[in-house]
Amino acid sequence: MATPLESWVEESARLTKPAKIVWCDGSEAENERLTAEMLRDGTFIELNQKTFPNCHLHRSHPNDVARTEQLTFICTRKKEDAGPTNNWMAPADAKEKVRPLFDGSMKGRTMYVVPYILGPEKSPYSKIGVEVTDSAYVATSMRIMSRMGKAALDRLGSSADFVPGLHSLGDLDPSRRFIMHFPEEKLIWSVGSGYGGNALLGKKCFALRIASWMARDQGWMAEHMLILGLEDPSGKVTYMAAAFPSACGKTNLAMMVSALGAQGYRVWTVGDDIAWMHVGSDGMLRAINPEAGFFGVAPGTNAKTNPNVMNAANRNTIYTNVAMTASGEPWWEGIDGAPTDGLINWKGENWTTGSGPAAHPNARYTVPASQSPSLSKNWQDPEGLPISAFIFGGRRARLAPLVYESHDWQHGVFVGATISSETTAAATGAVGVSRRDPMAMLPFCGYNMADYFGHWLAMGPKLKNPPRIFHVNWFRKGADGKFLWPGYGENVRVLKWILDRIENRAGATETPIGCVPTPSSLTLDGLSISRDTLQELLSVDSNDWIAEDQAVGEFFKKFGSSLPPAIAHEQKALADRLSRSTVAAK
Ligand code: SAT
Numbered sequence: 289m290a291t292p293l294e295s296w297v298e299e300s301a302r303l304t305k306p307a308k309i310v311w312c313d314g315s316e317a318e319n320e321r322l323t324a325e326m327l328r329d330g331t332f333i334e335l336n337q338k339t340f341p342n343c344h345l346h347r348s349h350p351n352d353v354a355r356t357e358q359l360t361f362i363c364t365r366k367k368e369d370a371g372p373t374n375n376w377m378a379p380a381d382a383k384e385k386v387r388p389l390f391d392g393s394m395k396g397r398t399m400y401v402v403p404y405i406l407g408p409e410k411s412p413y414s415k416i417g418v419e420v421t422d423s424a425y426v427a428t429s430m431r432i433m434s435r436m437g438k439a440a441l442d443r444l445g446s447s448a449d450f451v452p453g454l455h456s457l458g459d460l461d462p463s464r465r466f467i468m469h470f471p472e473e474k475l476i477w478s479v480g481s482g483y484g485g486n487a488l489l490g491k492k493c494f495a496l497r498i499a500s501w502m503a504r505d506q507g508w509m510a511e512h513m514l515i516l517g518l519e520d521p522s523g524k525v526t527y528m529a530a531a532f533p534s535a536c537g538k539t540n541l542a543m544m545v546s547a548l549g550a551q552g553y554r555v556w557t558v559g560d561d562i563a564w565m566h567v568g569s570d571g572m573l574r575a576i577n578p579e580a581g582f583f584g585v586a587p588g589t590n591a592k593t594n595p596n597v598m599n600a601a602n603r604n605t606i607y608t609n610v611a612m613t614a615s616g617e618p619w620w621e622g623i624d625g626a627p628t629d630g631l632i633n634w635k636g637e638n639w640t641t642g643s644g645p646a647a648h649p650n651a652r653y654t655v656p657a658s659q660s661p662s663l664s665k666n667w668q669d670p671e672g673l674p675i676s677a678f679i680f681g682g683r684r685a686r687l688a689p690l691v692y693e694s695h696d697w698q699h700g701v702f703v704g705a706t707i708s709s710e711t712t713a714a715a716t717g718a719v720g721v722s723r724r725d726p727m728a729m730l731p732f733c734g735y736n737m738a739d740y741f742g743h744w745l746a747m748g749p750k751l752k753n754p755p756r757i758f759h760v761n762w763f764r765k766g767a768d769g770k771f772l773w774p775g776y777g778e779n780v781r782v783l784k785w786i787l788d789r790i791e792n793r794a795g796a797t798e799t800p801i802g803c804v805p806t807p808s809s810l811t812l813d814g815l816s817i818s819r820d821t822l823q824e825l826l827s828v829d830s831n832d833w834i835a836e837d838q839a840v841g842e843f844f845k846k847f848g849s850s851l852p853p854a855i856a857h858e859q860k861a862l863a864d865r866l867s868r869s870t871v872a873a874k
Pocket residue numbers: 354355483484485486491492534535583714715
């Protein structure tokens with residue numbers, strides 16, 4: 289008797305008609321074989337093997353360089369289950385539309401069966417997915433990003449408990465590109481893209497969109513959050529999870545080299561993009577990282593902004609859409625060192641000054657987590673690590689102070705639900721436009737976001753010790769258009785304040801939006817920052833916030849009567865606090 293997995297693979301092969309089927313075991317030998325094949329057919333370009341051993345460059349099709357949110361659908365029987373912020377299609381219609389694109393799409397090509405575990409191999413909270421793909425680049429990337437191969441097959445056995453994902457490059461024509469999620473049957477179909485979150489189906493498609501649906505049903509949380517541990521001088525580590533939209537610095541924060549290292553504050557990396565969190569037997573929220581690698585944005589990465597990744601991504605790393613120097617080393621805008629003669633841009637052309645960026649702004653490195661010097665020794669703890677704080681943030685040139693703390697769980701959920709950020713190159717479309725991105729999950733929530741807010745509200749009371757909820761903004765600018773805060777390793781000063789709040793030893797000023805640090809409660813020694821700048825960083829302008837809260841109210845109207853009353857209540861309560869404070873100021 290065929291197992292459920294064998295039957296599904298057979299069915300997928302009948303549809304896509306590959307010349308050959310390869311079951312991936314995740315071994316070193318297999319990786320070498322796939323790499324050699326990709327070097328032969330041009331999918332991989334060899335980088336300098338002396339300075340970057342086992343590193344390769346992949347150039348994706350120029351029309352396929354980022355997630356395509358407009359082509360991403362949640363396919364549920366009822367439209368309201370997908371909600372007003374997702375593209376929706378009925379499952380039968382979606383299949384009718386996309387099946388012809390898969391029909392024969394792997395003719396003459398190899399189909400790779402890629403089984404993978406999301407989460408530590410031995411964790412009861414880990415889950416299994418199987419991606420069928422005609423891209424060897426996807427298969428080798430999945431080997432870095434997840435526990436791929438034999439371990440997953442062994443754990444699955446003959447069970448039907450896996451999330452199938454069918455992927456084919458198709459013809460890479462954006463008009464025939466679809467990323468379809470069927471959460472009711474836990475199925476993913478993606479065709480026409482070979483890039484990142486569109487094609488590595490374990491990442492956004494399963495670990496966020498399908499998993500968020502499962503989490504709502506099963507009483508846990510699947511969030512677009514990094515996980516880090518902040519070690520204090522006594523050696524105690526406090527874990528925090530932070531949600532920022534794509535390409536807003538989650539990887540850099542999670543891998544930070546602390547500016548307060550000499551004082552005994554260190555940051556340990558558990559994850560850089562996704563957190564799965566369960567209520568532990570101790571009443572704490574416990575987080576695992578479903579991934580095993582980092583798919584990070586290369587441009588802007590250097591020895592100052594992320595020294596740990598610079599030390600990790602010099603071996604066994606796949607680079608996508610970066611530039612290449614004449615000596616075969618990866619290069620991008622913002623790396624240490626100016627462009628050198630003979631630079632080849634991300635499209636494979638000779639780069640010249642004035643010919644645009646050499647690396648694509650959304651160029652990426654795919655690096656095994658195990659190579660980071662900052663990796664927490666507890667990162668594979670099967671029970672997950674206890675989360676003491678949630679941190680929300682985004683890119684906001686104005687308005688939001690460096691950090692503030694919400695009043696309680698319900699208010700904190702409101703703070704998360706109202707985050708806004710300027711868009712980045714991680715998705716196609718305009719860059720730098722402000723948009724609401726609740727919990728940084730707008731592109732990743734697999735169901736109605738109003739119900740998602742309700743799920744968040746319901747989780748707090750299940751926890752004996754719910755995480756305290758904060759908001760940060762590293763991106764506030766002064767009147768001169770320059771960033772007010774240095775960011776990167778200095779952000780540890782904000783993490784330390786958060787820790788001190790948790791330990792009830794940091795001062796704060798009550799404002800209508802929440803508690804802002806008193807200037808003396810921030811540890812600023814060794815940092816030259818003027819009193820005026822600090823004041824500007826921490827200031828809360830009630831009139832600006834009145835406008836903000838009105839915009840939030842407008843945004844919430846999208847959800848109609850499905851918006852949880854507690855969220856609407858928080859929006860009005862903030863309006864009241866703000867108007868009282870402007871009256872008091874007069
Ligand atoms: O391309 S991905 O979706 O994996 C990256 C991101 O948007 O965070």
